[in-house]
Amino acid sequence: MSGNIFYKSVAELEKMLDAGEISSEELTKEYISRTRSVDGKVQAQLSNYEDSALAAARASDARRAHGEKRGALDGIPVGLKDVLAVRGQKLTCASKMLENYVSPYTGTAMSKLEKAGAVFWGRLNLDEFAMGSSCENSAFKKTRNPWDLTRAPGGSSGGSAAAVAAGECACALGSDTGGSIRQPASFCGVVGVKPTYGLVSRFGLAAFASSLDQIGPFARTVEDAAILLGAIAGWDAKDSTSVKVDVPDYRASLSEGSLKGKVVGVPKEYFIEGIDQQVRAAVESGIDLCAKLGAEIRQISLPHTDLALPVYYIIATAEASSNLARYDGMRYTHRSARATDSTDLYFKSRAEGFGEEVKRRIILGSYVLSSGYYDAYYLRAQQVRTLIRADFGKAFEDVDVIVTPTSPTTAFKIGERASDPLSMYLSDIFTINVNLAGLPGLSVPCGFSSEGLPIGLQMIGRPFDEANLLSYAHAFERAAGICDRHPESSLL
Ligand code: GLN
Numbered sequence: 001m002s003g004n005i006f007y008k009s010v011a012e013l014e015k016m017l018d019a020g021e022i023s024s025e026e027l028t029k030e031y032i033s034r035t036r037s038v039d040g041k042v043q044a045q046l047s048n049y050e051d052s053a054l055a056a057a058r059a060s061d062a063r064r065a066h067g068e069k070r071g072a073l074d075g076i077p078v079g080l081k082d083v084l085a086v087r088g089q090k091l092t093c094a095s096k097m098l099e100n101y102v103s104p105y106t107g108t109a110m111s112k113l114e115k116a117g118a119v120f121w122g123r124l125n126l127d128e129f130a131m132g133s134s135c136e137n138s139a140f141k142k143t144r145n146p147w148d149l150t151r152a153p154g155g156s157s158g159g160s161a162a163a164v165a166a167g168e169c170a171c172a173l174g175s176d177t178g179g180s181i182r183q184p185a186s187f188c189g190v191v192g193v194k195p196t197y198g199l200v201s202r203f204g205l206a207a208f209a210s211s212l213d214q215i216g217p218f219a220r221t222v223e224d225a226a227i228l229l230g231a232i233a234g235w236d237a238k239d240s241t242s243v244k245v246d247v248p249d250y251r252a253s254l255s256e257g258s259l260k261g262k263v264v265g266v267p268k269e270y271f272i273e274g275i276d277q278q279v280r281a282a283v284e285s286g287i288d289l290c291a292k293l294g295a296e297i298r299q300i301s302l303p304h305t306d307l308a309l310p311v312y313y314i315i316a317t318a319e320a321s322s323n324l325a326r327y328d329g330m331r332y333t334h335r336s337a338r339a340t341d342s343t344d345l346y347f348k349s350r351a352e353g354f355g356e357e358v359k360r361r362i363i364l365g366s367y368v369l370s371s372g373y374y375d376a377y378y379l380r381a382q383q384v385r386t387l388i389r390a391d392f393g394k395a396f397e398d399v400d401v402i403v404t405p406t407s408p409t410t411a412f413k414i415g416e417r418a419s420d421p422l423s424m425y426l427s428d429i430f431t432i433n434v435n436l437a438g439l440p441g442l443s444v445p446c447g448f449s450s451e452g453l454p455i456g457l458q459m460i461g462r463p464f465d466e467a468n469l470l471s472y473a474h475a476f477e478r479a480a481g482i483c484d485r486h487p488e489s490s491l492l
Contacts, residue, residue, distance in 0.1 A: 006034045006167030007486050010224040013170055014072045017064065024057040024064075024075030024119060031077045031121050035168045038491045041149055043141045044163040045122045046082050047090050053077065056119040063117065072227045072251070074117030079163045079172035082123040083130055084215065085204035086110050089120075093206050094138035095128045097327045097334045097353030107204010108239070109173065109215050109232040116231045121169050124159030128355045129324065130180055130208045132156050133427040136418045137357045144414070145187060146487040147453055151411040154184030154427070157218070161188035164218045165487055171219040171228050175205055177212045178312050179407075179431025182443035185218060186406035186456025189445050189485070191225045191473070192218050194431075196463045197438035198243035200229075201236030209319035210241070212312075212435040221483055222444060222474040226250035229466060248467045257471025260294030265399030269305035270430055275408040282447030282455040283405045289446075289479055290403065298399060302391040305433060307384050309425060312432040314368050314381035320358075321365025327353065360421065389437040396462050401472050404430050406443040406456035430458060440466050444473045445482050 005027070008016070016022045032050060039045050060075035080086065083093050085103040092098045106114065113120075127137035135143040135158030143158045145151040146166040153162040157174030161184035164172050174181045176194035185192025193216045200215045207213060217228035230251060235244040266287060271280065291297050327333045329349025336348035354362070368377035395402060407427055417424045434441035439460055446457035457476070461469030477483060 005030050009221045010076050010170050010227055017075050024060040028053050028057040028077050028119050038166050042146055042162050042166045043143045044124055044159040046125050047123045053119050053121045060117050070117040073231055076170050077121035078118045079122040079124050079169035081126055081157050081160045081174045083206040093129045094126045096139045101332055108201035108236045112232050124163050127156035128358050130156040131357050133424050139355055145411045152414050154187035156180040158184045160218045161185050164190045171224050174218055175215050177208050178435050179428035181216045182431050183407045185443040187411040189454030190218055191222050191444050193225050193442040196440045198241055199233050201239040201242045203238035207323040209316040222477050226470045245464050250467055250470050253467040254471050254474045257468050258475050259290050259472050262295045262400040264290045264295045264297050265300040265395055265402040267300050267302045269302055270404040278449040279405050279455050283457050286446035286457040300395045304388045304391050308433040311381045311384045314377050317361045317365030318369050318378050321362045385436050392437045402460040404458045406458040410449045410453035434460055440469055444477055
């Protein structure tokens with residue numbers, strides 16, 4: 001099974017392309033036919049652009065033939081969450097509101113990928129406007145977990161995680177506001193990285209909660225994630241929150257770092273009641289593995305952890321209510337055919353265009369920002385956010401990396417939580433803190449449950465310390481040795 005080309009890592013594919021064992025055009029065709037054979041079951045893609053993918057692949061082949069290869073991603077098929085703008089391609093955000101919207105420009109991260117020679121293959125499903133943890137909030141389809149098609153792939157970037165896990169693309173980009181890269185990566189048994197806030201430009205990412213959103217990679221291995229992150233990171237004049245920092249060669253620094261002599265912090269607040277016993281056991285063995293690799297394990301406390309969920313749902317909804325005001329039925333969005341006047345047009349277009357969860361958040365966000373409640377909710381949430389950030393700052397005085405479960409459970413059944421928003425919100429209890437603090441976090445596979453479902457371990461690093469964070473995860477992944485397992489049996 002591991003001989004299947006569509007399960008190879010970017011690093012392996014790069015070697016094959018360099019050696020002329022396969023061309024990018026042939027590789028792209030492999031992913032196209034793989035997608036045709038499994039996506040009917042997985043339902044990860046919302047749309048794709050076969051002609052432009054093949055044209056990009058042929059251009060890459062021509063470059064290689066002339067010794068003009070642009071880097072590891074040259075000729076590699078990459079999937080994109082359908083919140084990421086590429087000129088001439090649909091950008092639906094899995095919403096009826098943008099069902100027919102075609103982006104007139106390419107966002108910065110995607111244009112960097114284009115310049116690196118990547119081939120875009122597949123626009124991938126998500127919870128509408130990235131709001132959710134299961135992909136069930138998509139207006140178009142429910143993506144399925146490739147390891148068990150009755151289960152959710154996680155969310156909101158569930159399409160990206162499922163597409164990589166099912167071998168529909170070599171790697172993918174998603175976005176993470178409160179866990180939307182790490183939680184689906186954990187559910188689908190792949191690597192997912194949420195970069196430090198400000199490392200990757202948000203220009204061309206449809207905004208959900210601007211102070212939390214980051215674009216980041218999904219990949220089969222930590223090395224592939226390092227390659228992808230290196231290609232998209234860096235300061236951008238088009239995003240005022242992007243930060244001017246040097247972007248090191250993450251891939252090259254993988255071999256330099258190790259867990260030997262590092263202090264791994266284990267926050268006691270993350271091993272709570274309600275966490276699935278198999279998840280706890282797998283993460284605890286993961287922590288033991290860190291110790292075997294020479295790390296010192298230290299219990300730490302992040303005392304404001306339990307406030308993160310309410311703080312997140314105040315700040316994220318407040319920002320969402322403002323960001324989504326632009327979808328007004330007047331300009332590029334769905335426009336109601338039943339409106340009687342311009343005010344009615346706003347109401348009806350938004351009522352028809354947005355799904356339940358998006359409406360719930362707009363209402364909640366407008367409420368916490370309204371006069372009389374602003375101080376009691378929004379301002380207070382911002383103050384607590386500062387305390388949450390300070391908890392991490394203090395912890396990082398003593399530890400090099402923090403290790404936790406990525407999610408309290410393995411992939412849940414489709415439908416199981418859909419009618420109970422609060423239980424859905426709890427899926428992100430271990431990831432949202434990292435966004436509130438603006439830190440880098442990743443999920444790396446650390447084991448499987450007795451039902452054969454993947455379990456992810458989260459590593460959290462210091463701001464802009466992705467090079468070290470990735471090198472710890474790389475050391476862990478090599479020692480754990482589980483990235484060769486694939487979900488083939490459920491896809492046949
Ligand atoms: N599941 C969380 C939410 O629904 C996080 C989503 C995300 O990171 N985009 O808000």
